[in-house]
Amino acid sequence: MQSPSRREPGLSGQLGGRPLRRVVYSADAIQRRVAELGREIADCYTTADELLVLGLLKGSFIFVADLVRAIPLPVQVDFLTASSYGAGRVSSGDIQLRSNPATSIEGRNIVLVEDIVDSGNTIRHVMRVLADQAPASLELCALLHKRTVTLPHEARWVGFDAPGEFLVGYGLDFAEDFRHLPCIGAI
Numbered sequence: 484m485q486s487p488s489r490r491e492p493g494l495s496g497q498l499g500g501r502p503l504r505r506v507v508y509s510a511d512a513i514q515r516r517v518a519e520l521g522r523e524i525a526d527c528y529t530t531a532d533e534l535l536v537l538g539l540l541k542g543s544f545i546f547v548a549d550l551v552r553a554i555p556l557p558v559q560v561d562f563l564t565a566s567s568y569g570a571g572r573v574s575s576g577d578i579q580l581r582s583n584p585a586t587s588i589e590g591r592n593i594v595l596v597e598d599i600v601d602s603g604n605t606i607r608h609v610m611r612v613l614a615d616q617a618p619a620s621l622e623l624c625a626l627l628h629k630r631t632v633t634l635p636h637e638a639r640w641v642g643f644d645a646p647g648e649f650l651v652g653y654g655l656d657f658a659e660d661f662r663h664l665p666c667i668g669a670i
């Protein structure tokens with residue numbers, strides 16, 4: 484086993500050892516864009532808004548962790564789970580939503596945070612469920628948007644317009660692999 488100082492995340496998955504075909508967004512490019520997003524979001528709210536940042540698990544967990552530290556306002560953080568992909572690459576359209584029952588949406592200013600918008604099935608469903616709970620405001624921040632669809636309630640903040648390839652890293656997985664990568668790449 485290597486000493487911790489010599490260990491590097493590497494650019495392959497944990498289990499299969501499959502390499503990335505190419506790096507699409509470097510760790511530096513992601514960090515710069517997340518810092519900008521944090522400022523852009525903060526420009527739209529005040530401290531009195533008591534923002535609730537709601538991350539969609541699991542894909543957004545790293546993005547949320549970086550984003551909330553880049554928003555120069557006091558925020559609260561919680562997570563929802565919406566699963567539609569299983570171990571495959573194509574959205575089944577069959578979406579299940581689980582949330583923390585202690586989290587109240589009513590009257591709150593919500594920023595929903597998603598890793599990537601592809602078919603838009605997941606986000607359309609989640610936005611509808613959240614809107615039904617009467618938040619004071621509801622906006623979407625997506626790290627990546629493949630721009631294959633226009634959402635009825637389009638993302639207010641988008642990190643990058645993504646290529647049509649299957650992307651992994653920085654929270655995004657293929658069959659639960661690759662989430663740990665600090666960059667985003669295509670497999």
Ligand code: IMP
Nearest residue numbers: 542574600601602603604605649650655
């Ligand atoms: P949608 O419902 O087709 O918009 O897909 C949304 C969800 O599918 C995202 O939250 C991701 O978890 C997953 N997904 C879509 N495209 C990709 C991709 O290129 N890489 C990894 N996950 C993806």
Ligand code: MG
Nearest residue numbers: 540541542598
């Ligand atoms: Mg996801």
